Amino acid sequence: MIREIIKHLRIYAMLVRMNVMSQMEYRANFVTGMLMELGYLVVKILYVLVAFRAGRRIAGFSPDEVLVFVGTFVLVTGFYAGVFMMNLFQLSTLVRDGSFDALMTKPISLQFLATFRRSDIGIFLIDSVAGIVMVAIGLARIGGSLDVPRTMGYAVFVASGAAVGYALYLIPQSLVFRIVNTSSIAELTDSFWDFNNVPMIVYGKVGRAIGVFVIPMFVITSFPALFVLGRMTVPYMIWGLAAPFLFLGIARLCWRSGIRHYTSAGG
Amino acid sequence: MGDVAAKYGRSFSIGLRGAIEYRLNFAFSILSAVSPVVIQTALWTSLYSPGSGETLFGFTYAQMIAYTVVANLVSRLVRTGFEYELNTDIRTGGLDRYLVKPIGYFGFRLFVFLGTKSTQTGLTLVLLAIATWVLNAVLGIPVSVAAAFAFAASLVVAFLLNFLIFWCVGMAGFWLTEIGFLFEAARIVIITASGGIFPLAVFGPTAQAALNMLPFRFTIQFPTELLCGRIPTGQIAADFALSFVWIGVLTALARALWSAGIRRFAAVGS
Numbered sequence: 001m002i003r004e005i006i007k008h009l010r011i012y013a014m015l016v017r018m019n020v021m022s023q024m025e026y027r028a029n030f031v032t033g034m035l036m037e038l039g040y041l042v043v044k045i046l047y048v049l050v051a052f053r054a055g056r057r058i059a060g061f062s063p064d065e066v067l068v069f070v071g072t073f074v075l076v077t078g079f080y081a082g083v084f085m086m087n088l089f090q091l092s093t094l095v096r097d098g099s100f101d102a103l104m105t106k107p108i109s110l111q112f113l114a115t116f117r118r119s120d121i122g123i124f125l126i127d128s129v130a131g132i133v134m135v136a137i138g139l140a141r142i143g144g145s146l147d148v149p150r151t152m153g154y155a156v157f158v159a160s161g162a163a164v165g166y167a168l169y170l171i172p173q174s175l176v177f178r179i180v181n182t183s184s185i186a187e188l189t190d191s192f193w194d195f196n197n198v199p200m201i202v203y204g205k206v207g208r209a210i211g212v213f214v215i216p217m218f219v220i221t222s223f224p225a226l227f228v229l230g231r232m233t234v235p236y237m238i239w240g241l242a243a244p245f246l247f248l249g250i251a252r253l254c255w256r257s258g259i260r261h262y263t264s265a266g267g
Numbered sequence: 268m269g270d271v272a273a274k275y276g277r278s279f280s281i282g283l284r285g286a287i288e289y290r291l292n293f294a295f296s297i298l299s300a301v302s303p304v305v306i307q308t309a310l311w312t313s314l315y316s317p318g319s320g321e322t323l324f325g326f327t328y329a330q331m332i333a334y335t336v337v338a339n340l341v342s343r344l345v346r347t348g349f350e351y352e353l354n355t356d357i358r359t360g361g362l363d364r365y366l367v368k369p370i371g372y373f374g375f376r377l378f379v380f381l382g383t384k385s386t387q388t389g390l391t392l393v394l395l396a397i398a399t400w401v402l403n404a405v406l407g408i409p410v411s412v413a414a415a416f417a418f419a420a421s422l423v424v425a426f427l428l429n430f431l432i433f434w435c436v437g438m439a440g441f442w443l444t445e446i447g448f449l450f451e452a453a454r455i456v457i458i459t460a461s462g463g464i465f466p467l468a469v470f471g472p473t474a475q476a477a478l479n480m481l482p483f484r485f486t487i488q489f490p491t492e493l494l495c496g497r498i499p500t501g502q503i504a505a506d507f508a509l510s511f512v513w514i515g516v517l518t519a520l521a522r523a524l525w526s527a528g529i530r531r532f533a534a535v536g537s
Contacts, residue, residue: 026445028443028444028445028446029445029448032445032446032448032449032452033448035448035449035452036448036449036451036452036455038452039451039452039455039456039459040455042455042456042459043455043459043464046459046464046465046469047310049469049470050310050314050465050469051314053324053469053471054314054323054324056314058310058313058314059313187299188298188299190299191299191300191301191302191303192302194302194303194306195302195305195306197306198306198309198310201313202309202310202312202313203309204309207309
């Protein structure tokens with residue numbers, strides 16, 4: 001098991017290196033990709049701007065606390081946009097043009113290769129650095145202490161959020177093996193990501209319950225922010241640690257079930 | 268004259284047929300407008316004190332919700348996409364097929380775009396009618412017949428301006444071989460400057476005054492505010508006049524960029 005994990009980590013490091021080399025070959029694409037992500041970053045910051053300019057609390061959270069929420073959202077978006085989103089949205093193309101066959105012949109996990117094959121280091125760096133800076137500024141302004149246990153806990157909940165995000169976006173994309181063209185599903189589910197642009201508390205009781213327990217979008221970015229702000233309840237803490245295991249398991253089942261329906265388009 | 272009308276009528280029908288063929292795609296794109304509406308409505312609902320009648324950024328709560336709903340629909344409606352086809356034509360050399368045809372490429376693309384928008388406008392207008400009825404019933408936002416006519420006229424201006432803006436952005440294809448995500452980056456900035464995400468008032472009075480003078484506002488905020496009855500009657504004519512000035516300026520810029528770009532065009536691959 002450990003040997004397999006180390007092997008896949010080594011392969012992932014090689015894939016990242018290859019992606020960086022490929023991006024350096026097409027530098028204009030690399031630069032315009034970063035410009036695009038900066039544009040999205042500006043849109044996310046607009047929500048903070050609204051909170052500050054309105055000069056009032058949002059559902060009990062001060063504008064500085066909202067900055068921590070949005071900063072966390074930006075940080076986890078680094079994983080979403082820079083690490084797995086492009087792979088999930090490209091599954092449809094791989095299946096349609098038959099290139100998925102080539103991935104099946106490799107002696108490593110097919111799900112790993114298909115969903116982590118590509119990455120964009122530029123997007124990842126922009127979002128993660130900007131997110132950390134926003135969280136740090138927000139915490140500094142409210143005078144929050146950032147000791148080692150709190151930092152470690154925050155990192156655990158960010159990792160848990162990234163894992164839940166991966167699982168939640170893999171589940172609908174595993175339909176690709178049954179209906180082939182999932183581009184409209186991709187566009188629709190992508191628009192759900194932005195629900196984390198504001199603290200989950202603004203969505204009301206029913207919205208919060210759905211977003212935490214049914215489609216746990218809020219576990220992705222609201223939970224780390226709640227933890228670091230010292231506003232996390234114990235049930236949320238337990239759920240925040242359990243959800244990645246549960247949803248990664250469901251995603252794995254959906255993937256395996258989907259693969260059984262795969263018929264090669266290129267063979 | 269009849270020949271010209273027939274040529275551009277045919278271009279219009281190409282766009283129309285394409286839009287009918289991909290109507291489900293547009294329906295999904297409209298559906299994806301639901302998320303920002305829900306997010307922003309939740310945000311504004313938590314920012315306004317319930318039943319106080321207060322204003323934020325010059326909007327009452329009801330006006331802000333109406334703005335959020337209408338602006339999201341309008342931004343989906345005026346959205347372009349032809350710039351990617353334009354770039355493909357330049358990059359692959361396919362543009363030369365159009366250069367030898369007895370029709371201007373600019374006019375061809377414009378009428379295809381308008382044809383595409385004609386069916387989408389029908390669907391969006393139905394949704395807008397439902398939305399305004401609901402907004403009126405729930406929040407008491409009335410829409411007068413005059414406002415509806417002014418909105419329809421402003422939509423034509425918005426289509427033309429957005430076409431010209433993205434035509435000018437698309438001309439970058441003559442100079443850059445790798446456009447990559449440039450169009451998407453430009454689209455995000457332009458939507459933000461158009462009031463497509465939040466009203467321009469959130470940027471503060473100075474930035475708002477500057478953005479009001481630019482063409483972007485006329486693609487989303489202007490039609491939205493006209494429909495919501497937020498623009499004083501005396502101001503409407505002046506705003507339309509400014510939008511016409513921008514149509515003139517951008518047309519001249521589009522022609523200049525095309526002239527400069529076409530001289531660099533090498534028809535690679537054809």
